[in-house]
Amino acid sequence: MSLRLAVAAALGALALFPLAGRDYYATLMLPFFGYGIALLGLNLLFGTTGLLSFGHALFVALGAYTAAFLTSKLGVLDLEVILMAAAVAGAVIALPTGLLCVRYVRIYFGMLTLAFGMLFYSFLLKFYAVTGGDEGMRVLRPRLLGLAWASFGKVEFLTGPFYYYSLAVLVLGAVVMWRIVRSPFGLGLAWTSFGKVEFLTGPFYYYSLAVLVLGAVVMWRIVRSPFGLGLRAIRENAGKAEFTGVDVRRYRLSAFVVAAVFGAVGGALLPIPTGLADPLLAYWTHSGNLVFMLLLGGFGNFFGPVLGAFVFIVLQDQVMSITQYWRFVFGAILAVVVVFFPQGLTGLLDRRQRAGT
């Protein structure tokens, strides 16, 4: 009950946030939406299934480069298409890599994912002609809901995704609408007359928020489904799960692919505010930061990863403005979390709540 209240309050706050007129902080929230989605995926892998990936940045970078490639090379500017393409790219890459990775668990799984991540990183870095090397790749401003009906039509036969997509758009539709009605532009515009900051804190802000909500709704359904139960059974005891009829390898593979799709979709949102997809997105320390966010928020709670992304980004911004040695501070925080609060922030809140009642 109180969870529902907290989520509603957080959502309300996020929806009203850009109206406060603090553009800087509204822009700061944008990576949070992207990371929030990516972490929901990563948590399905670690929190629910018990597989720690040290190469999840691969999929985040994949999404970011999908956005870069589509906008600057192919001239595809519709964000719906980009997100879809990122999801497909994530799934296509995750299927073969996942097939290899999920044969192993524990430390070998972590190392294999790390190797794949670094493989992708070196590809991004070295194949200058395709990826722009260390200069990265430009990401152009996408169109939001620009070809909404056409893209909905494409998805129609995939009744599941379409259902959740429209649900989330509906949930936030009122808020978005309110903003849009007040602006002189209707749906279907390329937002060209918006200045960069206006675009980022207005339409793009709500769009990203909607995608995050949508991602959370889908992931909620996945975790609560029999499939999610199967994954949890695997984490607790893979042998027992096998005996009760759970196809362990296929379940793990599915979790891997779903996590990758979430990573890629989140990743596609990430480079838009900065306008640049950078090979460092695939570097192993970025994977480490993703796991850090996850642990900070708490992997035992469904909303833990989203909270972790939020706290990480706000904290990073604050600490960086105080000292250039933010890595040291963050390393110390991570050490404290690992040693004393392995359940993360949500674990801490839960305990307090239980003690109170």
Added chain:
Amino acid sequence: MLGGVFHAAVLFLVAAGLQLVFGVQKILNLACGSFYALGAYAGVSAVSWALAAGAPPPIFPLVLVGAGLGLALVGPVIERLLRTIYDRDESFQLLLTFALVLMFEDVIRFVWGTAPHQLSSAYLVYGQLRVGGLVIPVYNLVVIAAGGAIAALMGFLLARTRFGRIVRATAENRGMAEAMGVDVSRVYVRVFTLGVALGTVGGALVIPATAAVNEMGIDLIVEAFAVVVIGGLGSMRGAVAGALIVGIMRAVAVATYPEVEMLAIYVVVIAVLVLRPAGLFAKAAA
């Protein structure tokens, strides 16, 4: 080719530290790359200081090794921190070492700044050797010899001495070793410190040949990972073989087709993990 062996010698030291700690404490220490970077920076400082104090240039490798060994004193401190999570899931252990990576990176930035530090003056003190059309800096040979000597020493230490027997027993079965009267926590401190020393000495030795830069630690750790995966986790012989494979492959790739330099290494790593997850050398001795 020889450059590859030079790189392999350094890589072996770091990977050996990684192997030792993993074999005994079962912790995959991401921070071993940070020890390497720390050793490199300390090496630059120590040699500049020694030269300024009027030490004859040819003894600088000894100064480097000394700096590396001195730095190993941080080993017991960090081991104390890691001790809090020995009985925890290995994901947490991995993350704690990742926290160390972040912290060390900024410690280095704080103490030495972001500019690269170089010791090029010392590099050619030993002169160069001409073999046919090749020019080989003698210092490279010194490092290769040192790497080989340390490998032999490690082999001797682990296989022939009392300490080595105790370490291997602890790696094999911690509870049993404890029951036989081994003070396991003391063994852990020593092993971890030895692992740190291997990393810092490796970093210190590489320094006359290349500049010390901020990213060297996090870059090297993935290569050291490649080495231990190819060689097999926890195997010393595997570390030697893996280091040679990675070092030489890198040198060949750089000479022939630079785009695939790192790519080739990861492809081999993935191939080994997929085909022989235990590594080319199955776990024999820790």
